[in-house]
Each structure stands twice: as C-alpha cells, then as structure tokens.
Amino acid sequence: MAGAFLERWFGFTERHTDLATEVRAGVTTFMVMAYIIFVNPIVLGYSGVAGLEGKGLPFSPTLTVTCLTAGLLSIAMGIASNYPFALAPGMGLNAVVAFELVAGRGLTWPQAMTIVFLEGVVITLLVLTRFRQAMLDAVPLGLKRAISVRCPSASAGSTRCPPSSSCSASC
Numbered sequence: 001m002a003g004a005f006l007e008r009w010f011g012f013t014e015r016h017t018d019l020a021t022e023v024r025a026g027v028t029t030f031m032v033m034a035y036i037i038f039v040n041p042i043v044l045g046y047s048g049v050a051g052l053e054g055k056g057l058p059f060s061p062t063l064t065v066t067c068l069t070a071g072l073l074s075i076a077m078g079i080a081s082n083y084p085f086a087l088a089p090g091m092g093l094n095a096v097v098a099f100e101l102v103a104g105r106g107l108t109w110p111q112a113m114t115i116v117f118l119e120g121v122v123i124t125l126l127v128l129t130r131f132r133q134a135m136l137d138a139v140p141l142g143l144k145r146a147i148s149v150r151c152p153s154a155s156a157g158s159t160r161c162p163p164s165s166s167c168s169a170s171c
Contacts, residue, residue: 006018010082022084029086036088040066043094052103 026141051144070088077085101112126132
C-alpha cells in the first residue's frame with residue numbers, strides 16, 4: 001500500500017525507477033554527505049585551532065542542528081519539488097563565517113549569521129526578479145565555455161542542462 005502511494009506521488013514509472021532503486025540512491029547520497037555531520041561542528045567550533053579554543057560553537061548542539069537541518073530540508077525539498085535533491089550546510093560558507101567573519105573580523109556569531117541571512121535574502125530576490133538569470137544570460141557563450149563545465153546532456157551550442165537531465169554539472 002505504501003509502495004503504491006510512493007509510486008504515484010513520486011512518479012517512479014515515468015522516471016523509469018522504483019522504490020528499491022530510490023532507497024539505494026538515498027542511502028548512497030547520505031553516505032557521500034555524512035562527513036558534514038562531523039566536519040561542520042569541527043569547523044564552526046574551531047576544534048584544534050590554536051588560539052581560538054572556546055570561541056567557536058559547541059560541538060554537540062552544532063552537530064544536532066546540522067543533522068536536523070540537512071534531514072528536514074532534504075525531506076522538504078523532495079516533497080515540495082518532487083525531485084531527489086539533498087540539502088546540507090555548505091562547507092565553503094561555513095569556513096568563511098568561522099574564519100573570516102568571526103575569527104578574522106571579530107564579529108559575534110549572531111552578527112555573522114545575520115550576514116548569511118541577508119545574503120540569502122539578496123540571492124532570493126535576484127532569483128525571484130529573474131535578475132540573476134539576466135546576468136547569466138549577459139555572459140557571452142564563449143566566456144561561459146571557457147570558465148564552466150559544459151553539461152554532457154546539453155544540446156550543441158548550449159551550456160544548459162535540459163530539465164529532464166540528471167546532469168550534476170553547474171551549467
């Protein structure tokens with residue numbers, strides 16, 4: 001019964017897949033992303049960084065929040081988009097927050113998180129107004145090809161992945 005509901009909800013037949021394949025893919029994705037469960041609290045807690053001990057975020061709460069946000073947002077993304085995207089904190093941004101904003105510039109953690117929040121608002125506005133896409137479209141194709149990875153599923157003369165593609169390249 002549950003399998004039939006999931007089949008209809010996620011359209012396994014149309015996507016030429018089944019529940020077992022999707023569960024294996026989910027477990028594989030989790031295994032690939034699981035490092036962040038421990039690395040994120042280590043980076044944000046300055047573990048092993050001389051001179052910064054005790055100035056970072058506590059390990060256990062940061063680990064818990066990392067797990068909860070990654071799990072809940074991945075589930076929400078799957079339900080809302082009906083597409084298998086996993087979400088988790090980005091390690092590059094975490095390093096910028098920890099070592100540039102807090103350790104380097106002396107901001108408090110709430111101040112640094114406010115900057116991250118405002119950055120998210122700006123990006124959301126750029127996407128919703130389609131200004132982000134206009135900026136991407138303004139870059140000449142030759143320059144795009146010189147600085148990006150071309151999607152193997154893209155048609156000739158295009159750097160964009162077709163919507164039905166499983167391409168993971170940033171096209």
